[in-house]
Amino acid sequence: MSNFKVLPILDPEAAGAVAPCCPPLTERPLTAEEAEQTARMFKALGDPVRLRLFSLVASHEGGEACVCDISDVGVSQPTVSHHLKKLKEAGLLTSERRGTWVYYRVEPSVLAAMGRLLTSAALN
Amino acid sequence: MSNFKVLPILDPEAAGAVAPCCPPLTERPLTAEEAEQTARMFKALGDPVRLRLFSLVASHEGGEACVCDISDVGVSQPTVSHHLKKLKEAGLLTSERRGTWVYYRVEPSVLAAMGRLLTSAALN
DNA sequence: TGTCTATGTTGACGGTTGTCGATACAGATG
DNA sequence: CATCTGTATCGACAACCGTCAACATAGACA
Numbered sequence: 001m002s003n004f005k006v007l008p009i010l011d012p013e014a015a016g017a018v019a020p021c022c023p024p025l026t027e028r029p030l031t032a033e034e035a036e037q038t039a040r041m042f043k044a045l046g047d048p049v050r051l052r053l054f055s056l057v058a059s060h061e062g063g064e065a066c067v068c069d070i071s072d073v074g075v076s077q078p079t080v081s082h083h084l085k086k087l088k089e090a091g092l093l094t095s096e097r098r099g100t101w102v103y104y105r106v107e108p109s110v111l112a113a114m115g116r117l118l119t120s121a122a123l124n
Numbered sequence: 125m126s127n128f129k130v131l132p133i134l135d136p137e138a139a140g141a142v143a144p145c146c147p148p149l150t151e152r153p154l155t156a157e158e159a160e161q162t163a164r165m166f167k168a169l170g171d172p173v174r175l176r177l178f179s180l181v182a183s184h185e186g187g188e189a190c191v192c193d194i195s196d197v198g199v200s201q202p203t204v205s206h207h208l209k210k211l212k213e214a215g216l217l218t219s220e221r222r223g224t225w226v227y228y229r230v231e232p233s234v235l236a237a238m239g240r241l242l243t244s245a246a247l248n
Numbered sequence: 249t250g251t252c253t254a255t256g257t258t259g260a261c262g263g264t265t266g267t268c269g270a271t272a273c274a275g276a277t278g
Numbered sequence: 279c280a281t282c283t284g285t286a287t288c289g290a291c292a293a294c295c296g297t298c299a300a301c302a303t304a305g306a307c308a
Contacts, residue, residue: 026187026235030179032198035172043170047266048159051149051166055159058150067285074156079267081286100275100284111150111242119239171296191255203297205256224254224305 025117041114044090049073050083057093057104064105149241165238168214173197174207178216181228188229 022034030038045051056070057063071080084104087093092111093104146158154162169175180194181187195204208228211217216235217228 025175025179026182026230028179028183030176032172032176035176035179039170039172039175042166042175046163046167046170048156048163049266051163052154052156052159055149055152055154059152063150071285075266076268077285078269078287082266085286097274097285102285106150115239115241115243117239118235119243173296195255199296200298201255202257202299206296209256221255221304226255 021113022117024119038117041090041092041110044087044092047083049075049079050087053080053083054087054092054106058106058111062105063108064103066101066103068101070104145237146241148243162241165214165216165234168211168216171207173199173203174211177204177207178211178230181217182230182235186229187232188227190225190227192225194228 021037022030045054052073053070056073057065060069067080067084071077073080075083084093084095088095088104092107094107095102095104097103145161146154169178176197177194180197181189184193191204191208195201197204199207208217208219212219212228216231218231219226219228221227
């Protein structure tokens with residue numbers, strides 16, 4: 001009976017960083033706190049290997065991929081694992097174990113939010 | 125007569141990194157080279173101070189601002205200068221000296237390109 | 249010319265990051 | 279149970295990065 005699990009609600013990092021953050025960069029100056037939050041996401045995509053991993057997951061069918069499908073990016077397996085963890089901590093990916101394999105999935109709302117940050121009012 | 129100047133065409137870094145780069149992250153996996161290029165821009169926005177500086181310039185009237193208008197972000201003047209240089213090298217800002225002051229301006233096409241990278245087809 | 253202000257550069261220091269090999273853990277299968 | 283495979287963690291190391299004080303440079307103005 002001690003065998004039930006805590007629901008995977010989302011780690012606090014991801015949950016906090018995602019939802020309400022930030023008007024377009026062109027609308028008004030970001031506050032220090034907003035910048036801190038938002039920079040975390042940009043930083044996560046600021047490494048070539050991580051960006052490729054993210055793109056591999058995002059472009060995979062269903063927006064989700066097994067680690068085994070995407071680990072051919074020229075670095076060792078521990079490094080891949082490390083980068084996927086970083087992407088997860090930044091709230092850009094979520095992961096789920098299904099049997100032997102672990103699947104990573106993009107968080108579409110975050111993608112959209114980051115897009116909004118950059119797109120709207122390309123000039124003001 | 126030795127007093128003429130080379131036209132400020134744009135430094136090669138900025139010129140090269142900007143134009144044609146990259147389909148939406150969700151469309152297909154980025155190649156290593158594409159990832160290298162694109163990551164440079166995300167990385168530039170991946171520091172809170174730089175992100176604030178960028179936002180300060182982008183949200184300033186005309187999408188341009190004097191250094192003196194934006195240097196109150198809690199770090200020393202050399203640090204501000206350093207970060208502006210990084211943003212420039214990443215192709216996100218351009219600068220121009222006008223008399224005593226130096227003005228930084230956002231590169232709207234780059235902003236739009238980055239937005240496209242993230243927005244289109246939030247899920248595929 | 250000299251001086252003042254605005255901005256950039258240099259050099260150094262401490263903290264962070266990307267990487268790997270070794271190892272640990274989880275689930276499947278025998 | 280043992281073993282095999284897929285993935286995560288650990289520990290270490292070199293490289294990189296953000297920061298500052300000190301100094302350098304550029305233009306304005308007297």
